[in-house]
Amino acid sequence: MSVAHIDELDRIEMADGFVWHPIRRHFDIRAFGxxxxxxxxxxxxxxEEHAETQLGHEEIYLVLRGRARFTIDGNDHELxxxxxxFVRDPxxxxxxxxxxxxxxxxxxxxxxxxxxxxxxxEAMFAAxxxxxxxxxxxxxxxHVEALxxxxxxxxxxxxxxxxxxxxGRHLDALLHLRRAVELESKWAEYARKDSDFAAxxxxxxFPA
Amino acid sequence: MSSGYEILSLDDxxxxxxxxxxxxxxxxxxxxxxxxxxxxxxxxxxxxxKLIPPHEEDSGHExxxxxxxxxxxxxxxxxxxxAPAGTLVHALAGTFRTATAAEPRTMILVxxxxxxxxxxxxxxxxxxxxxxxxxxxxxxxxRAIMEAGLSQTDEIWGRHYNVACYLxxxxxxxxxxxxxxxxxxxxxxxxxxxxxxxxxxxPLRDDPRFQELAE
Numbered sequence: 001m002s003v004a005h006i007d008e009l010d011r012i013e014m015a016d017g018f019v020w021h022p023i024r025r026h027f028d029i030r031a032f033g034x035x036x037x038x039x040x041x042x043x044x045x046x047x048e049e050h051a052e053t054q055l056g057h058e059e060i061y062l063v064l065r066g067r068a069r070f071t072i073d074g075n076d077h078e079l080x081x082x083x084x085x086f087v088r089d090p091x092x093x094x095x096x097x098x099x100x101x102x103x104x105x106x107x108x109x110x111x112x113x114x115x116x117x118x119x120x121x122e123a124m125f126a127a128x129x130x131x132x133x134x135x136x137x138x139x140x141x142x143h144v145e146a147l148x149x150x151x152x153x154x155x156x157x158x159x160x161x162x163x164x165x166x167x168g169r170h171l172d173a174l175l176h177l178r179r180a181v182e183l184e185s186k187w188a189e190y191a192r193k194d195s196d197f198a199a200x201x202x203x204x205x206f207p208a
Numbered sequence: 209m210s211s212g213y214e215i216l217s218l219d220d221x222x223x224x225x226x227x228x229x230x231x232x233x234x235x236x237x238x239x240x241x242x243x244x245x246x247x248x249x250x251x252x253x254x255x256x257x258k259l260i261p262p263h264e265e266d267s268g269h270e271x272x273x274x275x276x277x278x279x280x281x282x283x284x285x286x287x288x289x290x291a292p293a294g295t296l297v298h299a300l301a302g303t304f305r306t307a308t309a310a311e312p313r314t315m316i317l318v319x320x321x322x323x324x325x326x327x328x329x330x331x332x333x334x335x336x337x338x339x340x341x342x343x344x345x346x347x348x349x350x351r352a353i354m355e356a357g358l359s360q361t362d363e364i365w366g367r368h369y370n371v372a373c374y375l376x377x378x379x380x381x382x383x384x385x386x387x388x389x390x391x392x393x394x395x396x397x398x399x400x401x402x403x404x405x406x407x408x409x410x411p412l413r414d415d416p417r418f419q420e421l422a423e
Contacts, residue, residue: 003282006294023272027298030323031270032245058244062218062317064276064294072213082218082276082315086240089212104294106274108319110244115324 002027006036006064006104012128018045020125023106024118032116033057033109036064039098046105049095052087055119057109059087061096066103070096118149120156127163136167154184162196170200181207214240218249218276218315227339231258235333236317245321248333249276252309259314262306265299267330271320273297273307278314280307331357335370339377347378365395373408385417392421 009021021036023029039046046068052059061070062084070077070085073092078099079085087094096105110116123146130139143160150156157180164173177197180187188207191197200206221234234249236242246269252259259280265271273282275295282291284305291297291307299305307316321327334353341350354371358364368391375384388409392399403409403422412418 002298003289003291004296005292006296023296027272027296029270029272029298031321031327032272032319034272034319058242060240060242060247062276064274077215079215083215084218085213085215086242087213088241092212094213106317108245108247110321110327112243113326115326116245116321 006106009036011038012125013040014048014125014128016045016048018048021104022122022126025122025126030116030118033107033119035107037105037107039103042098042101044098045095046098046103047094047096047107049093051093052090052109055109056090056111058090058112059094059107059109061085061087061094062106062108064104064106066098066100068096068098068103068105070094118146120146120150120153122146123156124159127159131163131166134166136163136169139163140167140169152183154180154187157183158187158190161191162194165197165200168199170203173197173200174203174205178205178207216240218251218317221249222337223251224333224336224340225343226261227336229258229261231261233333233336234315235337237329238331238333238337243327243329245319245327246329247317247319249315249317250307251313251315252278254312255309257309258306259309259316260305260307260318262304264304265301265320267320268301268322268325269320270301270323271299271305271318273299273305274317274319276315276317278309278311280314280316281310282307328362330363330366331360335374338374342374342378347380350374351378351380365391365398368394369399369402373406376409376411379411381412381415384412385415385421388412388421 009026012020014020017040019038023034023036037046063079063081065081067080070079072094123142127139127142140163143156147156157176161173161177177191221239224233226233232251234251236249237247250259275291275293277293279290279292282289282297284303290310334357338350338353354374357367368387372384372387
């Protein structure tokens with residue numbers, strides 16, 4: 001058993017302006033996805049605009065505090081505390097901005113009919129503060145930990161290679177990048193333009 | 209609004225008295241038709257009202273309780289504490305848990321499932337909704353909900369057993385015996401764990417057919 005208040009959780013500011021509060025990761029929940037989000041300012045993004053096409057998740061967004069304007073499939077809806085939107089169709093784009101200073105949105109999600117698998121983006125999000133401060137060792141550790149559970153996840157391998165290239169672990173970066181490309185060829189195209197790989201782009205074996 | 213999404217206020221959810229102990233279930237998962245895992249809401253109007261039924265989650269589910277409004281007084285195993293709005297309580301299977309309201313209009317959302325297993329709704333919410341209908345005088349409405357659960361294939365013995373309990377209390381004894389007999393044919397061992405002491409079946413106990421089945 002463990003207990004935490006939502007305001008005590010880690011707060012990880014993302015580039016798009018929203019703040020991720022990792023609930024699942026905090027409690028090491030293994031059966032379903034659950035996180036909280038806040039915004040940096042009124043009018044700021046609180047739920048990033050996205051679809052769940054790849055993961056196939058059904059999602060529930062519950063406003064726990066304050067108010068948020070959700071845009072679902074192009075339609076705007078203003079929700080206040082105690083209201084939720086259930087997005088059944090993974091193809092629909094969804095996002096929200098905060099309308100009050102202290103707005104908190106709880107997000108729950110999973111794929112019907114399948115055991116829950118931890119989403120790879122969690123490790124990528126969790127590594128953001130370390131990448132920002134160029135603490136490559138910790139950013140790499142977070143990715144390696146996630147790969148233990150999903151060793152053949154192309155996006156995780158690619159991101160790990162980015163961190164390794166930036167952190168001076170060039171051979172590891174090449175190996176992980178090559179594996180990502182073997183699993184999903186689109187990563188070669190990304191790698192050609194990705195500034196993270198500047199230090200290894202001329203190395204023999206760089207997938208270009 | 210397209211059919212691909214739905215908006216609702218938790219306060220608009222149906223209020224279902226939890227059979228046996230009186231907590232108020234707001235059956236969110238059933239309302240939404242949400243499939244990936246269990247998710248429901250519990251609410252209490254007055255301070256001191258029961259909020260979460262005492263249980264240990266022998267289903268194997270891990271659960272996360274989110275205090276949406278008010279303050280809940282939780283007991284987890286030996287520990288009792290107050291949890292104001294915004295508190296998250298994570299409990300693994302086997303942990304005893306219960307809660308009462310420490311403020312008026314307290315509301316909790318709970319999500320639960322078993323790690324590593326695809327979630328299959330057992331529709332336990334339906335049992336409470338059906339009995340609430342029976343208590344309100346709508347025996348036919350309750351029976352329809354109970355019998356709809358028989359279309360599922362998992363734990364089918366338990367579904368027949370629950371229908372037998374419902375029909376016993378609704379006074380439909382012949383039909384109750386039919387479902388009890390089916391439950392025994394499907395899984396006698398499990399039925400016999402419950403049948404000797406289940407007060408739901410008391411209306412049937414003096415009937416010779418009950419003795420016959422219990423042997």
